[in-house]
Amino acid sequence: MLEGEGRQFSIKGERTMSQGFIAQYAAEAALHTEGVSALNKGAITTLKEAIGLEQEGQGVRVSFRGEASDDVIITVYLDVLFGFVMPEVAWFVQERVKRDVERYTGLNVDAVNVHVMRVVEDEDAGKIEIGKLFNPEDYL
Known part of the structure; x- marks a missing residue:
């Protein structure tokens, strides 16, 4: 099996799904x-995009x-909008x-980990400032 794919078997054969x-x-x-403003891609992903490297599943990591x-x-x-209760937003994101x-893949979701990277006001929604973000990739 290729890394980054999930397999499902049925009477009709095998199906695979990529992490992306x-x-x-x-x-x-x-x-x-x-309450969710945007997915936070992180500074490294933003830099990779700037030089033309394509990233799959920006702001979301999937592992089997x-x-x-x-x-x-x-x-x-x-990123969460200012004024929303972060634990509630994170809980609703996990559930959804x-x-x-x-529902759409037939896979079993064992865990949904939510990391709130920033709290933004409405006019800042979706904007990412390179150098002002905590990037989890730096610590993995």
Whole structure:
């Protein structure tokens, strides 16, 4: 099995799903949650985009629990709008991401980790300032 793919077997054969495909569903679910301003790509991803390197699933990381497992762990990095209660926003993101990914992919979502990277005011929504962000990739 290729790394970064989930497998499912049925009577009709085998299906595979890439991490990027799953990340798209997770990103859509997170962005449609009240209080979420944007997914936070991080400074490194922004720099890679600037030099023309394409990134898959920006602001969302998907990993499979085991090689042939249908269990996924999803980590979402997001910005929250000022005035919303962060634990509530994170809880709703967890619920929505789990529900949507399980519904549309048939995979079992084992965990949804939510990292609030910034709190932004409305006029700053979606803007990323390079050098002023904590980037989890720097510490992994």
